[in-house]
Amino acid sequence: MLTIHGVTRSRASRIIWLCHEIGLPFRQVPVIQAYRLPAPDAPDAPLNTRSPAFLKLSPAGAIPVIEDDGLVLSESMACTLYLARKHGQPFGPADSAEDALMLQWSFYATCAIEADALTILFLHNPGKTLNGSDAAAVSTAAERLLRPLAVVEAHLSAQGHMVGGRFTVADLNMAEVLRYAQPYAPLMDRFPTLRAWLEDCQARPAFRRMWEARLAEPE
Structure with missing residues (x-):
């Protein structure tokens, strides 16, 4: 096992x-x-x-x-x-081309998005006022995310999913990285397709099962 x-x-x-x-x-x-x-x-x-x-x-x-x-x-x-x-399918690649695309989007999430998304996660608390340095760091991280999130927004608008027109590991990997920046509305509101796709990913029963277990753990 x-x-x-x-x-x-x-x-x-x-x-x-x-x-x-x-x-x-x-x-x-x-x-x-x-x-x-x-x-x-x-x-x-x-x-x-x-x-x-x-x-x-x-x-x-x-x-x-x-x-x-x-x-x-x-x-x-x-x-x-x-x-x-x-x-294998449906979550894994059907062929070498899908395999390469799943690698591409997973690496893109890790290399182009994750670091700045984590800055937002660690510093941004919805409903609370940030101090000057933290507010500046969040603003800078959000600004840097505009370009990669625009790429993902355009791709999802055209394709619906990251790879193969279906939910795959590429969607899961991307969604888990974007979750870090999700609470920051000034950024996410600029990408409505991405935001709706992320909400759909998180409405999946498998995500909800994982999330309930996560919330049950001590903070």
Whole structure:
């Protein structure tokens, strides 16, 4: 059985969502991020990214990590792309062209969007006033996101989905990155097609199942 190392309040959420889409059973080992613990190196600390047992599996000390049929794999995008390819359509590629496009859009999400989207996630609290430096950082991140989000908006307006005219791992990977910037209305309101597509992705039963488990975990 597939094993996922990592709490759901992490990028493991991407893998868990995909498993629910595929109907793939898995075992989850709730490794928590060390920075979330007051004393991650204490003898009684819960299993975390600095625990010696986990570092043997992941020398980088980062979650998620999966184990599948003897393969140990880290990096969440690599994990979702691997599982989608292994288990095939409709979430995986139908041919080499779709495979390449799924890689393209997943890399685009990671390289062109994720860093600035995370800035918004960490600093923007809806309904609260930001201090000067945080407000400037959010504004700068949103400005940098205008170009890549316009690319995604135009693609979705023409194609409906990221690849193949259907919901695939490319949609899932892109949606999980864009979720970080989703609460920032001044940005998202400029991209109505993207916003509607993201809401549709998050209305899927597999996403809701993952999200309920995520919310059930301690913050």
